[in-house]
Amino acid sequence: MADIQESKESLQESLQQVITLLNKHRLVEDLVHKQDMPKQELVQTLVHKQNLAELQKRLDSLHPADVAYILEALPLEQRLDVWDLVKAERDGEILLEVSDAVRQTLIADMDSDELLAAAEQLDTDELADLAPDLPKDVLQELLESLDSRNRERLQSALSYPDDAVGALMDFDIVTIREDIALDVALRYLRRIGSLPDHTDKLFVVDRHDVLRGVLPLKRLVVNDLDSEVTDVMADDAVVFHPEDTADEAAKAFERYDLVTAPVVDENNRLVGRLTVDTVMDYIREEAESDMLSMAGLREEEDIFASVWKSVQNRWTWLAINLVTAFVASRVIGLFEGSIEKVVALAALMPIVAGIGGNSGNQTTTMIVRGLALGQISGHNTKSLLIKETGVGLLNGLVWGSVLGVIAYFLYDNVALGMVMTAAMTLNLLLAAVMGVMIPTVMSTRFNRDPAVGSSVLITAVTDSGGFFIFLGLATIFLL
Amino acid sequence: MADIQESKESLQESLQQVITLLNKHRLVEDLVHKQDMPKQELVQTLVHKQNLAELQKRLDSLHPADVAYILEALPLEQRLDVWDLVKAERDGEILLEVSDAVRQTLIADMDSDELLAAAEQLDTDELADLAPDLPKDVLQELLESLDSRNRERLQSALSYPDDAVGALMDFDIVTIREDIALDVALRYLRRIGSLPDHTDKLFVVDRHDVLRGVLPLKRLVVNDLDSEVTDVMADDAVVFHPEDTADEAAKAFERYDLVTAPVVDENNRLVGRLTVDTVMDYIREEAESDMLSMAGLREEEDIFASVWKSVQNRWTWLAINLVTAFVASRVIGLFEGSIEKVVALAALMPIVAGIGGNSGNQTTTMIVRGLALGQISGHNTKSLLIKETGVGLLNGLVWGSVLGVIAYFLYDNVALGMVMTAAMTLNLLLAAVMGVMIPTVMSTRFNRDPAVGSSVLITAVTDSGGFFIFLGLATIFLL
Numbered sequence: 027m028a029d030i031q032e033s034k035e036s037l038q039e040s041l042q043q044v045i046t047l048l049n050k051h052r053l054v055e056d057l058v059h060k061q062d063m064p065k066q067e068l069v070q071t072l073v074h075k076q077n078l079a080e081l082q083k084r085l086d087s088l089h090p091a092d093v094a095y096i097l098e099a100l101p102l103e104q105r106l107d108v109w110d111l112v113k114a115e116r117d118g119e120i121l122l123e124v125s126d127a128v129r130q131t132l133i134a135d136m137d138s139d140e141l142l143a144a145a146e147q148l149d150t151d152e153l154a155d156l157a158p159d160l161p162k163d164v165l166q167e168l169l170e171s172l173d174s175r176n177r178e179r180l181q182s183a184l185s186y187p188d189d190a191v192g193a194l195m196d197f198d199i200v201t202i203r204e205d206i207a208l209d210v211a212l213r214y215l216r217r218i219g220s221l222p223d224h225t226d227k228l229f230v231v232d233r234h235d236v237l238r239g240v241l242p243l244k245r246l247v248v249n250d251l252d253s254e255v256t257d258v259m260a261d262d263a264v265v266f267h268p269e270d271t272a273d274e275a276a277k278a279f280e281r282y283d284l285v286t287a288p289v290v291d292e293n294n295r296l297v298g299r300l301t302v303d304t305v306m307d308y309i310r311e312e313a314e315s316d317m318l319s320m321a322g323l324r325e326e327e328d329i330f331a332s333v334w335k336s337v338q339n340r341w342t343w344l345a346i347n348l349v350t351a352f353v354a355s356r357v358i359g360l361f362e363g364s365i366e367k368v369v370a371l372a373a374l375m376p377i378v379a380g381i382g383g384n385s386g387n388q389t390t391t392m393i394v395r396g397l398a399l400g401q402i403s404g405h406n407t408k409s410l411l412i413k414e415t416g417v418g419l420l421n422g423l424v425w426g427s428v429l430g431v432i433a434y435f436l437y438d439n440v441a442l443g444m445v446m447t448a449a450m451t452l453n454l455l456l457a458a459v460m461g462v463m464i465p466t467v468m469s470t471r472f473n474r475d476p477a478v479g480s481s482v483l484i485t486a487v488t489d490s491g492g493f494f495i496f497l498g499l500a501t502i503f504l505l
Numbered sequence: 506m507a508d509i510q511e512s513k514e515s516l517q518e519s520l521q522q523v524i525t526l527l528n529k530h531r532l533v534e535d536l537v538h539k540q541d542m543p544k545q546e547l548v549q550t551l552v553h554k555q556n557l558a559e560l561q562k563r564l565d566s567l568h569p570a571d572v573a574y575i576l577e578a579l580p581l582e583q584r585l586d587v588w589d590l591v592k593a594e595r596d597g598e599i600l601l602e603v604s605d606a607v608r609q610t611l612i613a614d615m616d617s618d619e620l621l622a623a624a625e626q627l628d629t630d631e632l633a634d635l636a637p638d639l640p641k642d643v644l645q646e647l648l649e650s651l652d653s654r655n656r657e658r659l660q661s662a663l664s665y666p667d668d669a670v671g672a673l674m675d676f677d678i679v680t681i682r683e684d685i686a687l688d689v690a691l692r693y694l695r696r697i698g699s700l701p702d703h704t705d706k707l708f709v710v711d712r713h714d715v716l717r718g719v720l721p722l723k724r725l726v727v728n729d730l731d732s733e734v735t736d737v738m739a740d741d742a743v744v745f746h747p748e749d750t751a752d753e754a755a756k757a758f759e760r761y762d763l764v765t766a767p768v769v770d771e772n773n774r775l776v777g778r779l780t781v782d783t784v785m786d787y788i789r790e791e792a793e794s795d796m797l798s799m800a801g802l803r804e805e806e807d808i809f810a811s812v813w814k815s816v817q818n819r820w821t822w823l824a825i826n827l828v829t830a831f832v833a834s835r836v837i838g839l840f841e842g843s844i845e846k847v848v849a850l851a852a853l854m855p856i857v858a859g860i861g862g863n864s865g866n867q868t869t870t871m872i873v874r875g876l877a878l879g880q881i882s883g884h885n886t887k888s889l890l891i892k893e894t895g896v897g898l899l900n901g902l903v904w905g906s907v908l909g910v911i912a913y914f915l916y917d918n919v920a921l922g923m924v925m926t927a928a929m930t931l932n933l934l935l936a937a938v939m940g941v942m943i944p945t946v947m948s949t950r951f952n953r954d955p956a957v958g959s960s961v962l963i964t965a966v967t968d969s970g971g972f973f974i975f976l977g978l979a980t981i982f983l984l
Binding site: 038041042045089091092095098099100101212215216218219220221223224225226243244246247248249250279280281282283285302303305306307309310313314316317318320323329330331332333334336337340341343344345347348350351352354355356358359362365366369370371372373374375376377379380381384385387388391392393394395396399400401402403405406409410413416417420421425428429432436481482485489493 | 520521524568570571574577578579580691694695697698699700702703704705722723725726727728729758759760761762764781782784785786788789792793795796797799802808809810811812813815816819820822823824826827829830831833834835837838841844845848849850851852853854855856858859860863864866867870871872873874875878879880881882884885888889892895896899900904907908911915960961964968972
């Protein structure tokens with residue numbers, strides 16, 4: 027038995043061992059470079075070779091997913107050292123396991139022949155995952171090397187966007203006819219000899235490949251051997267179309283607890299299947315990408331990406347943030363006269379803006395989540411607005427009063443304290459309204475992903491708005 | 506076949522229909538209240554009843570997960586109206602499907618008898634999910650109503666923390682002995698007549714319930730009928746222990762593409778199983794909770810929770826934010842003399858703080874993700890620090906220069922421009938260092954979830970730090 031606790035420890039251990047061996051290896055290489063004495067060289071080359079052999083042995087013993095984990099956890103230079111040691115015939119499956127960003131660094135290190143060799147080890151649906159990252163000439167050569175059926179499948183898979191069922195499905199389908207008895211079906215399976223991973227059901231089709239139903243293995247093994255497939259199969263299975271979005275498919279998998287599901291074309295002909303492991307990877311990636319994009323990062327960044335790549339990945343939202351910060355600064359600029367007269371305003375204004383930003387972000391995060399779960403649409407935006415403004419009003423009055431009292435004690439100025447309370451309340455109301463509206467409008471009017479940068483936008487509104495409200499009220503009531 | 510596109514449309518449609526019927530129902534009720542004429546009453550009661558009957562029929566036709574979706578998308582009052590219409594014998598399964606926050610609102614609306622009746626429809630592992638939300642007296646009565654085996658199971662499941670395998674596992678296990686032939690096994694299964702959901706493998710145990718291996722159904726159906734279980738079973742299956750964390754289990758399910766896996770005690774005796782649907786729910790919930798907690802929200806908030814509940818959910822981090830904003834304000838207070846002399850400082854300082862906060866949040870988000878994926882540990886913190894300070898330095902020099910030039914043009918002051926550039930660069934370096942350190946130290950030193958509030962903390966540092974650096978440099982070089 028593979029104990030999960032042990033396997034976790036041994037994974038961390040493997041990583042440590044790989045790093046230790048790599049360091050030894052580098053040490054020897056450095057020595058060889060520095061001391062160019064022939065005798066020593068011989069010895070060092072020997073040590074060197076031992077190290078490498080040990081490292082290679084360690085890598086060979088690991089599951090492809092575990093090698094992928096080690097590659098992702100290593101900085102670029104060490105990562106490529108390890109990658110060179112991985113057996114060529116495992117390249118394909120490991121490339122599938124690593125994240126997109128890391129895969130690009132590995133592919134950049136391989137020549138055409140290596141890439142082709144790696145690709146040849148893969149199934150068509152796996153190739154479709156890899157293909158977008160391959161150089162054009164390699165992809166062309168790869169297409170030519172496939173038989174016509176698989177070429178068609180690959181081209182069709184590539185024709186769907188990344189987040190369509192057509193791009194996620196695989197072709198490992200086992201089909202049977204509906205008019206045979208279960209013992210015939212079982213004999214047929216024994217002749218096949220082995221079933222693809224995740225096979226929890228057989229697909230029942232007619233001779234035009236039109237899907238008639240599905241036969242779960244767990245029904246196959248408990249029913250009478252002389253019943254016919256048609257009597258035992260489920261004909262109300264959930265089916266997908268290649269153009270369905272992965273998001274809908276993921277929700278259906280969760281809702282109906284699916285393990286595999288058939289994918290059919292517009293004529294109800296079976297074209298592939300979707301499996302729970304693909305869906306689970308998709309859910310994980312989506313959740314991560316939501317989290318990253320709320321902070322204004324693009325989809326994926328290898329944590330060891332070069333400085334230059336990281337700057338490129340992050341610059342868009344930094345630039346947007348720069349513009350919004352500049353606007354906020356100009357709002358303050360409008361009131362420089364007031365600040366000159368009451369310098370306390372300069373010290374107090376960031377509190378109003380900051381709390382507004384924090385509160386607005388809380389609201390936006392709730393709404394982004396509700397939108398992602400499909401809980402929010404036109405019919406309930408109004409009740410959400412009412413609730414959130416209620417929360418904003420209550421928080422504004424409570425915390426605004428606390429801060430008003432503090433401001434009064436600090437600067438011995440009652441009017442200043444009251445302006446503080448009023449400004450806090452108004453800015454939290456603004457934060458509540460915009461916190462609901464920004465993601466909802468982005469999603470319903472502009473059909474955009476509300477997670478992308480909504481945090482930057484709400485902060486922009488509460489900053490400029492907070493400064494304007496606070497300094498405006500101060501100018502009216504204090505001067 | 507249940508077409509997924511249709512099913513999604515019909516789900517939205519169902520929600521709309523339910524809302525329309527609910528509104529009609531309210532309208533009639535209002536009329537009955539207002540016009541107390543006996544004749545009209547009769548007619549209205551009839552219309553009323555028709556509406557309710559139609560609504561009830563609609564609800565009865567829906568999958569429990571779909572009813573749960575509708576309940577979650579309705580404000581509290583309407584939600585309880587619908588809940589009253591759901592058939593009592595479906596209460597249990599629907600309570601399992603709704604989110605924790607919504608479940609609490611539904612349970613609060615039920616009396617002890619209704620709760621007991623709902624609980625009695627559930628399996629022990631399902632009861633374990635529900636139990637923490639039940640009133641104490643109901644839970645006590647429930648425990649007494651169970652037989653000793655199930656009571657033990659329930660108590661043991663409740664003894665594990667929410668995020669342990671022991672709390673997630675179920676008891677729907679089908680076991681066989683290793684020394685029987687496959688055709689005997691098949692005959693045994695046919696006698697059982699049906700297998701639990703998600704059964705993709707049988708668990709092979711000896712007569713002391715010690716796990717010997719697993720027999721995937723897909724091996725059972727392709728191998729010779731006279732081979733023995735022991736020859737066909739897999740003896741290297743991934744196994745879990747009840748005290749393993751759900752997080753490790755989820756990673757193992759993703760890594761090794763599992764559908765179900767055995768859970769064993771310290772003596773390797775089979776105590777339950779873990780299924781992919783539970784793991785997928787856990788992954789979804791974890792991802793959401795990470796996203797929420799980065800914004801300083803507690804685990805879960807029903808989007809239609811009362812204002813008061815929402816205020817409670819959010820106040821901790823708002824209060825922390827208040828303290829950090831107050832500190833930042835006091836930092837500015839130190840430099841009030843400088844601001845009085847050069848009022849432009851008040852307008853420019855939020856830019857330095859704001860960009861620092863944005864950039865720090867990008868770094869922190871990357872690191873939180875890397876920590877969650879297990880890619881970051883002691884050995885690579887240093888290279889991450891080097892990389893992130895590189896990004897910070899480059900961004901600081903580029904954007905700092907842009908802002909320096911703008912500040913120069915706005916205020917016609919070369920020194921002010923240079924202070925701006927220097928302050929931006931230093932604050933982005935601070936953001937980079939703290940953006941790496943805050944989540945890493947929280948996770949490795951204090952063993953805390955780095956997602957919780959790290960966004961609030963990094964913003965606090967870049968605000969106070971930004972103000973201090975900018976105003977400090979200005980005081981030294983401009984006055």
